[in-house]
Amino acid sequence: MSSIEKISIAIPVFNEETVLPELIERITEVIDTLPNGPHEVVLVDDGSTDQTLAILTDAAKHDDRIKVIKLSRNFGQQPAYAAALDYVTGDAVVLMDGDLQDPPEQISRMLEKLNEGFDVVYAIRVKRKENFLKRTCYRLYYRLLKWLSRTPLPTDSGDFSIIRKPVIDVLRQSSDRHRYLRGIRSWVGFKQVGLEIERDARAAGTPKYNLRGLLKLAMDGVFSFSLLPLRFAAYLGGLTILFAIGFSIYAVLVKYYGDAGDAPTGFTAVYILLSFFAGVQLLFLGILGEYIGRIFEEVKGRPPYIVQQVITSSDSWTQNTQSTTDSSTTGTGGGEAANASS
Secondary structure, rough: OOOOEEEEEEEEEOOOOOOHHEEEEHHHHHHOOOOOOEEEEEEEOEEEEEHHHHHHHHHHHOOOOOEEEEOOOOOOOOOOOOHHHHHOOOOEEEEEEOOOOOOHHHHHHHHHHHOHHHOOOEEEEEEOOOEEEEEEHHHHHHHHHHHHOOOOOOOOOOEEEEHHHHHHHHHHHHOOOOOOHHHHOOOOOOOOEEEEEEOOHHHHHOOOOOHHHHHHHHHHHHHHHOOHHHHHHHHHHHHHHHHHHHHHHHHHHHHHHOOOOOOOOOOHHHHHHHHHHHHHHHHHHHHHHHHHHHHHHHHHHOOOOOOEEOOOOOOOOOOEEEEEEEEEEEEEEEOOOOOOHH
16 A cells, blocks of 8 residues: 555534634644654634634644635535545545544554555544433444445444545545435445544534434435335335235124124224324335435535635635536635735
C-alpha cells in the first residue's frame, strides 16, 4: 500500500461556537504530532446561525492548514460530510463529529492500525456517556439494522474513522440523496477493521440531533440498506391468508360437527380483525411511500449541498459552479470571495 504523507481531517459543524475553540486547539495539537505532512483540517459550516463561521474564519486566518467550507444553508450532517470529502486532498482522511465526543487524540491510534495494511479503520463506540434510554435505543437500532441489511454493517460504529484515498474516491461517487455514510463505507468493501474507542461526553453546547433528526438518520440507514420492510408486507399477507383459511375451516367444522354454541357469532371479532388489518395496510402503505419518496428525491437530481464560500488563509476562493459526473451532480464552490487574511 502507498505511504501516507498527508492526512486530512474532515469535520462538519453546526452552531458549535461553544465547542470550536477547544476543538481547534486539540485538533491542531494532534496534527502537530502526526508524522510527515503538512496535514490539513477541513471544517464544513453547515449553515450555522451563531458565531461558528466567525470563529472558523479566524482560525483559517492564523493557520494555513485549516480550510473552511461554508454551505449556503443547513443541509444536514451527512451532506456536510459529503462536502468535506469533495474538498480533502490527503492520502488518508479522518471523519469525525465536531462535538468532541470523538476524541481527536485517538487519531494516532487509528493511523497506526491503518498502517498495518488496512484501508479503513472505524471506531467502535464503547462506554458511551448518553443516558440509559438513549444508549439502549442505539444498541437495539444497530443490531436491528445489522439483521435487516444484506450488507454486513458493524454494530456500535459511527462516522469516526480514518480512510485511505482510494476508498474516499469511491465514496465521492455515491449519488445517494439520503446518505448513510457509515453504511456506504461498509458497502464499498476494501479491507476494514474496527477499533474500540471510548466515546466522551459532549464538550459543550447541546446535541444538534433531536428525536426527529435521529429518527430520520435511522430511517436512512434502514431504507437505504434493506428491502425487508417491503417484504414484511408479503410475509404478513401470507400469514393473514393462512389465518383466514384456518379460521374459516374452524368455523365450518364447529358449525356442522361441534357444539353450535361454540361457533363464532356476532360482529365484534369482525370489527377487530378489520381494524387490525386496515392498520397493517396503512403501515405498509407508509413504508411503500418512504421508498417511493426516496426514488422521487433521487430522480430530481438536485445537488446534495451547495457551497457558498471556501475560506483559507490565502485570498483564493472558489466560484459557484456545479460539477456533473455520470453518477452524481454536486454543487461546489460558491458565493462571495472569502479572504481570511484580510
